[in-house]
Amino acid sequence: MPRALEVVSGFFTNPGAAFSVLTASTGTSFTVRGTDATKPAWLLGSWAFNATAGELRIRSTKLHDFQQGIRNRITAALTAPLFPGHTNASFAQRLYSQDALTVEITGGAAEMDTASLLIAYDDLQGIAGRFIDQATLKKLGLNAVTVEVTVTAVVTGNFGGAVAINSTNDNLIANTDYAILGAMTDTRGNSIGITGVDFGNFRVGVPAEPTIRDETQNWFEQLSVAFNAPYIPVFNSANKAATTVDVSTTATGGTFIINLECVQLAPGVGPGMTGAAVAGAAQPGA
Amino acid sequence: MPQVERDFPVGHPSAVDTVPGSADHLAWIEQHKFLENARDFPPGHPKAVDTPGNTNHIPVRAGVDPLNTHLEEFTGRNPAKAAAVAEFAAAASAHAKESPALIPVDAAVANAALAAKRAELKVDALTAEQHTEVLAGLQKP
Numbered sequence: 408m409p410r411a412l413e414v415v416s417g418f419f420t421n422p423g424a425a426f427s428v429l430t431a432s433t434g435t436s437f438t439v440r441g442t443d444a445t446k447p448a449w450l451l452g453s454w455a456f457n458a459t460a461g462e463l464r465i466r467s468t469k470l471h472d473f474q475q476g477i478r479n480r481i482t483a484a485l486t487a488p489l490f491p492g493h494t495n496a497s498f499a500q501r502l503y504s505q506d507a508l509t510v511e512i513t514g515g516a517a518e519m520d521t522a523s524l525l526i527a528y529d530d531l532q533g534i535a536g537r538f539i540d541q542a543t544l545k546k547l548g549l550n551a552v553t554v555e556v557t558v559t560a561v562v563t564g565n566f567g568g569a570v571a572i573n574s575t576n577d578n579l580i581a582n583t584d585y586a587i588l589g590a591m592t593d594t595r596g597n598s599i600g601i602t603g604v605d606f607g608n609f610r611v612g613v614p615a616e617p618t619i620r621d622e623t624q625n626w627f628e629q630l631s632v633a634f635n636a637p638y639i640p641v642f643n644s645a646n647k648a649a650t651t652v653d654v655s656t657t658a659t660g661g662t663f664i665i666n667l668e669c670v671q672l673a674p675g676v677g678p679g680m681t682g683a684a685v686a687g688a689a690q691p692g693a
Numbered sequence: 694m695p696q697v698e699r700d701f702p703v704g705h706p707s708a709v710d711t712v713p714g715s716a717d718h719l720a721w722i723e724q725h726k727f728l729e730n731a732r733d734f735p736p737g738h739p740k741a742v743d744t745p746g747n748t749n750h751i752p753v754r755a756g757v758d759p760l761n762t763h764l765e766e767f768t769g770r771n772p773a774k775a776a777a778v779a780e781f782a783a784a785a786s787a788h789a790k791e792s793p794a795l796i797p798v799d800a801a802v803a804n805a806a807l808a809a810k811r812a813e814l815k816v817d818a819l820t821a822e823q824h825t826e827v828l829a830g831l832q833k834p
Contacts, residue, residue: 409799434794535801559782559789567791571821581817593767600792604803604828608795617767618755643804645811649824653792660786662778 409535411528412451412638413440414612416521416598416655418564423516426464428509432565432655435610438507439526446530450500451630451638452493453477454614455522456486456597456657461514463489463522469503481514481522486595486616493633494622502526519564519658521597523612525630527638534607537584538637539672541628544586547672552578552585554667556652558599562660566600566610569653572642572667579644584672587640589626591666592617596656599665603650605642615654615663624668641672796832806831 415437417429431437439448455463460483466476477500479489491497502508514520528534539547556575561567573579590599596615602608613626622629630638642650654663701708704721711718726732734741740749751759756767765775810827811819819827 433791533799534797535799537800559785561789561791562783562786563791565791568786568789569792602792602795604798604807604824605800607800608798608828645818646804646807646824647818648821649819651792660783660789662782662785 409530409532410538410637411440411531411534411536411607411609412525412538412611412640413528413609414523414525414598414600416523416566416600416612417510417512418519418521418597418655418657419512419514420519420564420658421516422461422512422514422520424513426462426511426513428511429522430564434566437510437524439502439504440528440531442504442528442531444504446528448502448504448529448531449527449634450477450491450502450524451527451634452491452525453479453489453522454486454597454616455481455489455512455520456595456615457481457483457512457514457520458518458657459483459515459520461512461520464509464511465524466509466511467503467506469506470500473509476509481512481520484595485618486597486614487619488614488622493630496633499527499634521564521655521657523598523614523655525612527634527636529636531607534609536606536609537641539586539639539641540631540635540637541639543637544588544628544631544639544670544672548586548670549673550671552669552671554579554669556665556667558652558654558663558665560596560654560656560660560663562658564655564657566598566653566655568663569602569651571648572601572603572650572652573647577647579647580671581644583644584641584674585644585669586672587611587642588628588668588670589613589624590668591620591624592654593664594661596654596661596663598655599663600653600655601640601650601667602653603642604646605650606640610653611640615656624666796828798828798831803828803831 415435416432419427461481464478512520556570558568590613592615598612599615600610600612602610613623627639704717724735753759806827
């Protein structure tokens with residue numbers, strides 16, 4: 408199934424107490440991509456990074472109501488998941504093809520505030536991103552490996568500072584698939600983005616929050632478990648030079664050290680795959 | 694001097710030489726009241742509420758050293774170093790580039806084309822320029 412996962416972000420400068428429509432980051436949009444109308448898209452997550460507490464409101468005439476919709480309080484200086492949040496399971500909000508979501512924020516009167524939505528497409532023709540579920544991860548996973556990169560964010564609110572996944576340490580095994588379970592950051596921002604041809608050139612994303620590492624380090628694995636669908640992105644090391652990591656944050660910019668928690672995948676369990684490689688795929692409780 | 698191994702600590706109710714009501718016995722009871730939930734910790738314990746200078750009132754926040762709150766949270770940098778790093782990061786951010794908006798591609802089609810190019814060049818991985826060239830070829834009308 409041509410599945411896709413995309414994080415879309417936006418920002419607004421000095422929203423204050425008035426709900427202000429977010430400006431989408433370059434290359435992203437709060438309009439749901441065009442799909443076969445019978446194939447659902449899903450809002451899997453939302454989060455925001457405000458220096459001052461505020462509100463994030465997501466609404467559409469096609470969702471519950473166009474007055475307040477999904478409206479949640481943003482805690483100051485904490486990029487934690489708002490609704491839907493997938494820790495200990497959750498409910499994904501159905502989205503509709505080409506629906507223009509109205510995404511608004513309130514916050515400080517002298518700061519840039521930012522927010523992100525994580526949208527999944529069950530069947531988006533022409534993308535066919537590579538994603539696996541947790542069962543496949545446990546079956547094919549061989550070794551854990553951390554990919555560490557340093558990203559210098561831009562101050563415009565857009566995604567920026569993209570660096571290749573092998574820019575710091577080029578230690579991935581050649582022509583091998585790797586699952587990305589999640590990511591950790593040492594600096595607070597809005598979103599960590601990972602973009603590559605294996606995801607259809609879409610950006611998959613994780614909240615850039617250093618205090619909830621237990622939630623972000625296996626973010627995609629938790630998504631997959633909570634929503635019972637393959638949401639763990641897989642990339643091939645042959646594409647390492649063009650698989651990039653970037654960050655969106657407020658006007659403060661900053662330098663982010665990002666750890667991507669990855670698992671090397673077996674090329675397949677079958678003829679010719681015996682011994683250590685197969686044994687390595689066993690997991691506790693398997 | 695021979696080593697003497699006592700049966701129980703001095704003042705312990707079960708020690709053979711403990712006299713009930715003696716100073717040693719009363720001292721032992723005072724030290725062990727916390728075991729019966731009569732007080733929080735033994736007298737003098739650094740966390741006991743009546744120990745002078747205890748640190749119970751100091752908040753423990755994520756990323757902050759409770760006894761060195763002047764250090765930057767999560768990094769532990771002193772103020773001078775934190776300011777220098779922030780200045781450097783701000784200067785770097787001012788020159789950082791925004792990420793390019795990429796044209797969506799079918800991962801299966803693109804990976805097949807990239808694999809063919811790798812085979813043609815007999816390499817394990819393409820450079821970013823070669824990768825871009827292959828994708829540009831796919832996106833031609």
